[in-house]
Amino acid sequence: MVQGVFRDIIGHEKQKALISAFLETERIPHAFLFSGQDGIGKKTFAISIARKILCQTNEDCGFCKSCMKVKRSTHPDLFVIDKAYMEWALDIQGKKGLKEGIDRTKEISSISIDFIRGNEEKKIKGINEEVIRPPHEGKKRIIIIDNVENMTNDAANAFLKTLEEPPDYNLFFLVTSRENEVPATIKSRCVRILFNPVPQELLKKYFINTWGIEEKRADLISWISQGSIGCGMFWLEDRNLEIRRLLGELVLGKKRSFVLITLVSEYISKGIRDCSIFISFLLSLFRDMYMIKEIGMNYDVINRDFVELIEDSVYDSEWIEQSIKKIQETARIIKYNINRWLMIENLLYNIMR
Numbered sequence: 001m002v003q004g005v006f007r008d009i010i011g012h013e014k015q016k017a018l019i020s021a022f023l024e025t026e027r028i029p030h031a032f033l034f035s036g037q038d039g040i041g042k043k044t045f046a047i048s049i050a051r052k053i054l055c056q057t058n059e060d061c062g063f064c065k066s067c068m069k070v071k072r073s074t075h076p077d078l079f080v081i082d083k084a085y086m087e088w089a090l091d092i093q094g095k096k097g098l099k100e101g102i103d104r105t106k107e108i109s110s111i112s113i114d115f116i117r118g119n120e121e122k123k124i125k126g127i128n129e130e131v132i133r134p135p136h137e138g139k140k141r142i143i144i145i146d147n148v149e150n151m152t153n154d155a156a157n158a159f160l161k162t163l164e165e166p167p168d169y170n171l172f173f174l175v176t177s178r179e180n181e182v183p184a185t186i187k188s189r190c191v192r193i194l195f196n197p198v199p200q201e202l203l204k205k206y207f208i209n210t211w212g213i214e215e216k217r218a219d220l221i222s223w224i225s226q227g228s229i230g231c232g233m234f235w236l237e238d239r240n241l242e243i244r245r246l247l248g249e250l251v252l253g254k255k256r257s258f259v260l261i262t263l264v265s266e267y268i269s270k271g272i273r274d275c276s277i278f279i280s281f282l283l284s285l286f287r288d289m290y291m292i293k294e295i296g297m298n299y300d301v302i303n304r305d306f307v308e309l310i311e312d313s314v315y316d317s318e319w320i321e322q323s324i325k326k327i328q329e330t331a332r333i334i335k336y337n338i339n340r341w342l343m344i345e346n347l348l349y350n351i352m353r
């Protein structure tokens with residue numbers, strides 16, 4: 001196993017250097033905002049820093065008691081608010097019989113004031129009550145809030161005071177992929193660090209070296225992941241890649257089957273994250289069609305395995321434009337819609353050749 005700080009972070013060299021420099025000074029800012037596209041490793045990066053700070057050797061050794069606790073998500077001085085924590089909180093409520101009538105997807109799509117102030121009845125620990133206590137084991141407490149843009153207005157307001165003047169043993173990492181939705185009052189209290197997509201060549205090497213993927217497949221996955229490790233891990237699953245193929249063939253008219261559309265739609269609409277990755281794929285496919293047919297170049301194509309099929313298909317730019325609009329519209333409203341299956345099915349009927 002490779003040891004040392006940032007051992008599990010692919011790319012982001014500038015950010016590593018910046019944070020390392022901050023950590024070496026005594027005056028580390030108390031709050032950072034990690035901003036950048038979904039799935040490129042921002043939260044993993046924050047956890048990596050937390051491991052270093054909490055590690056008994058201060059090196060993220062990976063073996064000490066502290067490192068093991070972080071690994072098992074049981075370290076009392078690392079407080080992470082993310083989808084997993086919110087799911088856990090919901091399950092606890094379920095056990096206490098409070099879950100009735102709760103829409104799970106909706107519940108975890110926003111960070112409510114309960115997570116800031118705490119809610120004893122729901123067994124939720126609040127950030128505000130946590131940060132006033134000194135750390136339990138080490139010198140620092142690290143608080144990571146993923147998708148910080150999902151805070152409700154109430155929550156953001158209640159959090160602001162804490163973020164403004166926290167006791168100095170607290171260190172905040174706020175993570176976002178939609179920075180424009182983060183309230184300016186919160187942003188202005190953080191040091192902002194921008195994360196770029198991981199370069200394609202680096203992703204390819206990662207899939208080959210870390211996951212033992214053969215070169216041709218690693219090449220394709222590194223292109224279609226568009227700089228996102230999270231997306232890459234998604235496409236590493238055979239089934240997802242198969243469905244992507246079917247989806248592309250349906251859209252391009254190579255396959256025509258109502259049953260297939262229904263089955264594919266059902267698969268895609270299982271989870272909100274899966275859904276958004278497949279929708280991004282559709283957008284990138286139409287972008288590729290445009291590049292190949294309208295501009296006549298294919299060196300910048302994302303979906304390299306579809307080039308031949310695109311070249312063999314007959315379509316016009318009006319259809320591309322209309323379809324892109326329909327896909328974008330679906331992407332915009334799907335997170336508020338409970339019936340994703342029907343929406344995706346509708347979309348496919350609308351954009352198929």
Ligand SMILES: [Zn+2]
Nearest residue numbers: 055061064067
């Ligand atoms: Zn350690």
